[in-house]
Amino acid sequence: MQNRTVFLKYFSLVITLIILLISGLPVFANDNFIITNIVSDDAGKLLLINGKNTSGVDNYKVVKLENPQRVVLDIPNAVLIGTRRSINLANTGITNVRIAQFSADPSIVRVVFTADSKENLKKLSFHKSDNTLIFKINGIEVQKYSAPSVYRDKDTEDNTQDFIKINNEKSAEKKEGEAQLVTETKEKVIDEPEKQEKPLVHLKNSNDQNMVINTIKNVNNHLVLSGIGSISIKEPFVLHHPNRLVIDIPNSSVNSAELLKIYPLNGTDIIRVGQFDPETLRVVVETADPNNYKTIISPDLQSLVITPKDNINISNLPNSKNECQIQDIKVQKIDNKTTSIILTATQPIIHNIRHLHRPEKVLLELYNVNAPPKALISALQKSNQYLGVDIGFIEKYPMGSSWSFPINYGAKIESKLSIDGKNLEITFIDKIVAPKGxxxxxxxxxxxxxxxxxxxxxxxxxxxxxxxxxxxxxxxxxxxxxxxxxxxxxxxxxxxxxxxxxxxxxxxxxxxxxxxxxxxxxxxxxxxxxxxxxxxxxxxxxxxxxxxxxxxxxxxxxxxxxxxxxxxxxxxxxxxxxxxxxxxxxxxxxxxxxxxxxxxxxxxxxxxxxxx
The missing domain is CATH 3.40.630.40 (Zn-dependent exopeptidases)
Structure with a gap:
């Protein structure tokens, strides 16, 4: 009887190991660094490895190899979700990066950088940030690096805007991973009849996107969209009949079509989320007062919060309880039509930025950043694009500050946030050709x-x-x-x-x-x-x-x-x-x-x- 019991225990163990080997999933502990996304910048100078729980990642093992020139870096207590990756960088020095699960016990992920010379390997360094390992190439500084735009104005002033509805009915012909949408074109004042239903092509591979949304949920009447990558938004716009606020998230997708649905808020307001096209996730807030909603981007660029402005709550965001100061303000005149302002803070910045019209101005709200001293504000003199700044306080957020920049009619704005969240860059651009007369x-x-x-x-x-x-x-x-x-x-x-x-x-x-x-x-x-x-x-x-x-x-x-x-x-x-x-x-x-x-x-x- 005892021999039979021992046999059954060993048999169960063997079956479990076989299942794990077949599935390709490593066995990992809860405190491991779970790697879910790998992103490289367009210049080939940064590689970001995103995931959850970097606290256990220490004591990297680094080995240099030759023929070809390589640096092998082993990340301890790490698990790679999915298959091994090979990334060809747009970089003349370090040309390729390979990432794979080297071993499951202990859990080690191996990263191999291939270069064309020893000198280029010396320019490789790495840095650990919240939920991200940052590999720097060619000696660039993390603090000076800006991710893709966090906020960007609309490129045109067209009289029509596209708008989506989600079709909740299942289609027998719909392929796995697809979402069906209804597209309609609306004028800003007069609505047109609804357009015909149009199926969306396959959701794009998440590795091709700046942001992959994996959770969308209502938290205390705030819609929170979170995922892996660097989130950004275009200038929200309002449509009528019925009233609704439209927010586009470019270069983004969801990891499951199940997230494309209607999310009810308190009262009669609802939020609909749909994949507008393979490159753009669209969020539509149906509400009697579209101006009542704000968008807040988390300092780690992993979350977007859509919230009524009288019910803002940032307590769930990283660094929300850390009061910080402005260390430096720099103004860079790019040319006669472009000026950039760079704010450097002591902690990652939680912010909201809006382009208001009638009159034209940019409203920047920093929820965890105090108003700077006058000596720093003096740097923000009038430029060809913005006409000074008025700095005040945010109601309910005494440790925050509100910055109002009057701008030229027709000027566009774009903002970027550095990877560590401490540098916010706002660029003002005159897009309209100067009138002659x-x-x-x-x-x-x-x-x-x-x-x-x-x-x-x-x-x-x-x-x-x-x-x-x-x-x-x-x-x-x-x-x-x-x-x-x-x-x-x-x-x-x-x-x-x-x-x-x-x-x-x-x-x-x-x-x-x-x-x-x-x-x-x-x-x-x-x-x-x-x-x-x-x-x-x-x-x-x-x-x-x-x-x-x-x-x-x-x-x-x-x-x-x-x-x-x-x-x-x-x-x-x-x-x-x-x-x-x-x-x-x-x-x-x-x-x-x-x-x-x-x-x-x-x-x-x-x-x-x-x-x-």
């Missing part, structure tokens, strides 16, 4: 003719302040600007029109502040007279109504002298009512004047670009 800006009244007057405040001073700001924005965009007055000078209406007709500009804009007997009246007006001026009035007024919070009194045909007696498209803008106490106080503020000036300038720029 000459503009005359007329600051209403002046000198002995003060215009409207209330509570010791004169219209002539306000119009000159705003006119100078319009001059600044137009000049930065490359427009030739002429002012009818630059100081508190007296000019007749006839003199203003003579100046304009003499220089023969493309556009004439006169700036005024309104007033009336009824002190309750507020609002914005744009006046035109000649038929050639109507489109200019529409361009300027549409931006005024969007940028400035005041009653929209519309575009009005009026026979004011200055817009009736010039030979070019001409408008007169009333930027508010001095006779209303509240609006008068608002018009006196720097913020209201800047918004007004940017609205007028952006309207002129857009008009010139259309080539009227």
């Amino acid at each position: 000459r503009v005359v800006i007329d600051a209403g009244h002046g000198g002995s003719e003060p215009g409207a007057k209330r509570a010791g405040i004169y219209e002539k001073h306000i119009t000159l302040d705003i006119a100078k700001k319009v001059y600044k924005y137009l000049s930065m965009a490359g427009v030739d600007v002429i002012m009818t007055r630059n100081d508190d000078d007296t000019l007749s209406l006839k003199e203003r029109t003579e100046i304009t007709n003499r220089v023969n500009p493309n556009v004439f804009v006169s700036i005024h502040v309104n007033a009336c007997e009824n002190s309750r009246v507020t609002g914005l007006e744009t006046h035109w007279y000649t038929p050639q001026s109507r489109e200019l009035a529409r361009h300027i007024h549409s931006r005024l109504a969007n940028y400035v919070k005041s009653h929209d009194r519309g575009v009005i045909k009026s026979m004011f002298y200055v817009i009736h007696h010039v030979n070019v498209p001409a408008v007169l803008v009333e930027v508010g009512f001095m006779s209303n106490d509240d609006e008068r106080c608002q018009i006196m503020t720097e913020e209201r004047q800047e918004l007004t000036a940017r609205a007028v300038a952006d309207g002129i720029i857009q008009y010139l670009r259309f080539g009227y």
Whole structure:
């Protein structure tokens, strides 16, 4: 009986070993480094080995071999999921990397670098970061290396956007690993009928992607997408009927089509996830208020959190409890159309970045980074692309900071985060070709003719302040600007029109502040007279109504002298009512004047670009 028991034990052990050998899976402990993804950069200068639990990875064994020149590195307490890999690098020095499970007991993964000379092997080094082993080639510094874009604006300003729905019905003809989607094209304002169903091609091999999503879950009303690689997003956009926020994750896929489904949130909001094409994962938030949602990227670039802005919780992200400081701010002018800002922090950065419109600005929220001292902020002077910075605090996150960069109309932004999460680079790019043209800006009244007057405040001073700001924005965009007055000078209406007709500009804009007997009246007006001026009035007024919070009194045909007696498209803008106490106080503020000036300038720029 005892012999039979021993036999059964040995037999069971042999069967278990045979099964393990057949399946090709090594036996490993819970504290092993589990390698799930291997990524090389396009330049062939970095190799990233991603996985889980690098804490047990120490005491590397390194051996140099010849014929050919090689470095053999054994990673202890490591398990490679999947088959052995061979990667040909785009590098003239180290040409190939092979990775395989060298042994299962003990668990050792072997990495072999092949080079064309001993000197190139000397340029190879490695570094351990959270969940990643980083192999550096050609001596580049990890801290200076930026992963692919974390955030990138849309490349175009098309009038249509693509949008996906998930088809939950099973298809008998659907192949394994495929997801069926319905694609429809929607205009920004008017929806079209639904398009025909269109099957997606095979999900791409995960090794070809920057990011492979392996888990998607609702955590306390936050949708958290996590995986292996480096996650990034394009500029989210809003569609209507029904309202929804669309977030594209480029160069990404899921490791299972089962993740492509609907995820309900609290209330009536839902999030749908679909593989829009083999290169892009698309997330659609159906909600009554698309502007209520934010995206937060984890500092290890492994997770994306989509959350209502009044319910942000970063406690589950790495380094969320580590308060950090800005060590350095560098501004690099790449060329006349491109400027980069590099923020270096003491800890990995948890952040959100958004491109806001009407008016144009970039809002950067650093949830675990304090506002820097003034000495560092002074480096962020105005450039050709951004117009300074306003730094404040984030409500509910006292150890965080909010950075607001006003930017040129039509400028694009791109951000990158270094592998260690401590360096955030934001690049501002002027994408739209500078408009060609000459503009005359007329600051209403002046000198002995003060215009409207209330509570010791004169219209002539306000119009000159705003006119100078319009001059600044137009000049930065490359427009030739002429002012009818630059100081508190007296000019007749006839003199203003003579100046304009003499220089023969493309556009004439006169700036005024309104007033009336009824002190309750507020609002914005744009006046035109000649038929050639109507489109200019529409361009300027549409931006005024969007940028400035005041009653929209519309575009009005009026026979004011200055817009009736010039030979070019001409408008007169009333930027508010001095006779209303509240609006008068608002018009006196720097913020209201800047918004007004940017609205007028952006309207002129857009008009010139259309080539009227």
